[in-house]
Amino acid sequence: MELRIAHLYAHFLNIYGDRGNIITLTKRAQWRGIEVKVDAIDLAQQADPDYYDLYFVGGGQDKQQIVIAEDLLKRANDLKSATSSGAVMLSVCGGYQLLGHYYKPHEGPELKGISLLDAYTVAGNRRMIGNVTIKGDDGSFLVGFENHSGKTYLGQSVPPLGKIVVGNGNNGEDKTEGAASGTIYGTYLHGSLLPKNPQFADRLLQQALSRRYGDVNLTKLDDSLENQAHKRALSLPA
Numbered sequence: 756m757e758l759r760i761a762h763l764y765a766h767f768l769n770i771y772g773d774r775g776n777i778i779t780l781t782k783r784a785q786w787r788g789i790e791v792k793v794d795a796i797d798l799a800q801q802a803d804p805d806y807y808d809l810y811f812v813g814g815g816q817d818k819q820q821i822v823i824a825e826d827l828l829k830r831a832n833d834l835k836s837a838t839s840s841g842a843v844m845l846s847v848c849g850g851y852q853l854l855g856h857y858y859k860p861h862e863g864p865e866l867k868g869i870s871l872l873d874a875y876t877v878a879g880n881r882r883m884i885g886n887v888t889i890k891g892d893d894g895s896f897l898v899g900f901e902n903h904s905g906k907t908y909l910g911q912s913v914p915p916l917g918k919i920v921v922g923n924g925n926n927g928e929d930k931t932e933g934a935a936s937g938t939i940y941g942t943y944l945h946g947s948l949l950p951k952n953p954q955f956a957d958r959l960l961q962q963a964l965s966r967r968y969g970d971v972n973l974t975k976l977d978d979s980l981e982n983q984a985h986k987r988a989l990s991l992p993a
């Protein structure tokens with residue numbers, strides 16, 4: 756088996772070490788004997804929508820978001836077709852904000868998003884910074900770190916990634932964090948997210964691989980170190 760990952764705007768949107776998510780997905784696949792191909796997709800670089808199993812877009816400051824927003828818009832149809840045929844999209848913070856209808860930063864014009872998620876984001880007047888713990892519908896927890904001023908509001912039909920236990924999440928108001936719509940995931944959790952949330956990393960691997968290989972049974976890994984880090988992060992205050 757082979758896992759094909761497109762790392763969108765790797766050189767622009769990589770704040771707070773979000774590339775750690777790519778490293779985690781790569782290693783967790785390779786530890787199972789699955790080959791991995793990671794392509795860093797830069798501005799104006801083509802990405803065949805039928806080729807990749809998983810897309811990742813990380814976070815960035817407003818100025819980096821302004822640089823990539825127009826290019827991302829040009830990819831809207833390709834990303835919609837890729838995700839509707841089962842490719843996984845994981846987006847963090849600045850990248851997540853641009854998956855909605857728009858992001859209105861503090862200064863300058865509103866940035867049009869690609870509407871992959873029924874959501875919108877407006878810059879708030881305080882930065883939401885600190886540790887975050889969220890609880891998913893299945894009772895599992897995800898841990899991470901947030902640093903954003905943007906406040907994201909989900910449409911009625913978009914389930915959050917989880918409910919806030921510690922921290923602010925989407926907007927510091929409605930106790931939601933992130934979005935999980937089919938194979939499309941958005942989150943404010945930096946850290947990076949996946950190293951300390953191994954089960955979630957495997958959920959993404961499973962979904963991404965099933966696009967071309969059907970139901971894939973991932974062998975169990977020794978996650979004692981990852982689970983120790985997860986447990987420690989669970990105990991951290993906001």
Ligand code: GLN
Binds near residue numbers: 770816849902903905
């Ligand atoms: N610039 C956006 C904000 O401040 C996203 C920041 C980020 O990606 N950490 O909300």
